Amino acid sequence: MSDPAIELRGISKSFGPVHANKDIDLRVMPGTIHGIIGENGAGKSTLMSILYGFYKADRGEIHVRGNKVDIPDSQAAIRAGIGMVFQHFKLVQNFTVLENIVLGAEEGALLKTSLGRARKLLKQLSDEYELHVDPDARIENLGVGMQQRVEILKALYRQADILILDEPTGVLTPSEADHLFRILEGLKREGKTIILITHKLREIMEVTDTVSVMRRGEMTATVKTAETDPEELAELMVGRKVLLQVDKAPAKTGETVLEVRNLQVVDESGVERVRKISLEVKRGEILGIAGVAGNGQSELLEVLGGMREGTGEVLLNGAPLPLAGAGSDARTRRRVGVGHVPEDRQTEGLIMNFYAWENVGFGYHDDPRYNRGPLMNNHALREDAEAKIAKFDVRPANCWHTARNFSGGNQQKIVIARELEREPDLLLVGQPTRGVDIGAIEFIHEQIVALRDQGKAILLVSVELDEIMSLSDRIAVMFDGRIMGERLPADTNERELGLLMAGITDTEHEHSHDEIEQNLAQSSGKAG
């Protein structure tokens, strides 16, 4: 048996009191796809950052192809044949594909020779691995799937034969993700080694050969993918049995709570983000809005939540809501019974420097309950915070912690507690489980379903198709500011929704991936 492509021995890394990696051992065999799975904060990214030279391990050894190496910076990692594709691409937007690939690896003073060489190599690489990209296209005109390919090509151009991908499918449609996996399979056939970091069990099961599970900074297990199943992996990740499927009764819908007619949103730079859409949500129902990020869902939520102005007609329980000017602000929306769990809890839903108890009143801070004349009733706020923290099992259960000091899942619980406890007639929910660990996901989903069962209307926006499929009673797909269609979860599948998300309504035909790519690139080009 050959030497492992990568072997980590006893890697430990602490950030102050936080033990991000504890004595990690990992062997990645050459020519395999090795998945690393774990909840947010389990230490996956830290481990890969050590491997790529961003952090220095406190203890431990790194061996590449049997040789002990020292990786003080990313240049050393590249020399060792390690390439990394980050979750957030590191591309120069107004450079061409070719320029981006050469950037940082130029030879000589004249750019022309490097570019010429790169062009030849790029052609060879794209033929070999199905990595087709126009070398002269500007990055800003490419869709995210294409940009990701550029990142992969960048690594290959630097002669990486070990490729690390950090949460690569977070921004992709299902069909783009499938294409990516085919590319990875191709790379594997050519003998490359791939490390795939993800929190999505489905992807692990689909493409990996071996999977390592991390929990709280420790490597808890490494198993052959063929010999495991999602339930076991989830249990290994969380440390207890987890319900992967949302348990809910069929919806008992009542009268219409939210009615949206011809809603249009034009953003600050004059781009039409929401193009005259209409929809309605009834009592006791969850309407899920699926779509790739940036297709107008955020703006839809913001208008309904009173954070942004729009035109058209929105009725709440039959009464029109102002969409611009006086009374269109979030304060008024809350007063008439609209709760809002925003997409980005860190810049919108919470004030990160505020204590938990201060955040519990955020948005409702003019409630007479929290006030005594012009003064805040901090005592009432703290009492309320303690009750909510106990009820929603926020950990650590200390209302004197600042929001920043809670994990993603617990931050989200604070937001959910605040918004759900008010029992709003309409709850707007954006990305409820983004960056939230599996254990908390289960809890948050239960809470949302419970609110539905109380007869409240819920509008859910999520880029996680799994979440949309399992929570929604009805699914609407948004693409380029329009609603491409509505489906019932029972009558549709990921493939159909994926095509709608890519703007293709005619779902009967087979569509080439290039066609989908083109469609997405056009829409994002317009949007940007």
Add this chain to the structure above:
Amino acid sequence: MQKLPKWADVGLIPAINLALALIVSGLVVSLIGQDPFEALAIMVRGAVGSTYGWGYTLYYATNFVFTGLAVAIAFHAKLFNIGGEGQAQLGSLGVALVCLAVPWPHWTLALPSAIVGGALFGAAWAAIPGYLQAKRGSHIVITTIMFNFIASALLVYLLVGALKAPGMAPETVRFPEGARLPSAQEILAVVGIPFSRTPLNISFLVALIACWGVWLLLWRMRLGYEIRAFGHSEPAARYAGISPLRITMLTMLISGALAGLMGINAVMGEQERLLQDNVLGAGFVGIAVALMGRSHPVGVLLAAILFGALYQGGAELEFETSVPREMVVVIQALVILFTGALDGMVRGPLEKSFLRFRNKPKPGVPAE
């Protein structure tokens, strides 16, 4: 997570900054052939070695409390109001107009009116940049600094024209006797404490009340909650239904009013007439005071006293030795440089050493 314990953030870092500034100042002083230790001794003695020194130190500190609070409260809304100078000048104008308008019978009537006048004029001067920022997106740093120049020009225009007293100097006539504020010497004499004749006056108490008021506003009132929330994240403010326009305007009005209050100390309490240059850079010192005081009223008060001592000690140094006046300015500038601009130079290494020191794992703390 909290990188530094609170005591290090509010105590240790300013102390190290100050020490570094003094060391560099010492080097500069010895470069021009003077004894740095003797210079330091003179400065300390001059600033706090007598009731005379204390009087001047606290008089200057009063000015800096007002301008420091003005900058600090704007910081909380993430507004960098560097127009304290201009707002203080306009505030002085407001104070002077109130004092000159009526033959005041007693200072107890004149002081509240002057406070209103100074605050209104300062607030009005800050309102325009505030509005331009909130409505038109004109950057507040640019507009407030431009308004400093306009304020200064406006004052000159008035002092050589409409408000000019007979004679050569560009200044107003003396304020009526009834508008004179009681000095610290007079107040302390009532309780039998001897104190030197200094410009320190009752405005110092007004400054202390202002500190308490700002604390109450920021950490106890709904408006303060909204100001701090808006300062941390504007999208969050919009999410919570807090109007950015309203908060920007109110914060700038309060900030300008605080800067304007400086006029009661300098103009009403000391000069007793409106001079052409009555602010003497206190508006800019306020920025350093707010930075060093971590935008907290108590910190502002302490930093203001420190800068007051530097001013007074510097004046003594100039008086007693051949250290030129410019050297005093250099020392003050070094303190501002180290406490304000170079804060990160100390903070970074200190945070690292603290982290290394407390390098023990705690359960339940998320990684990454």
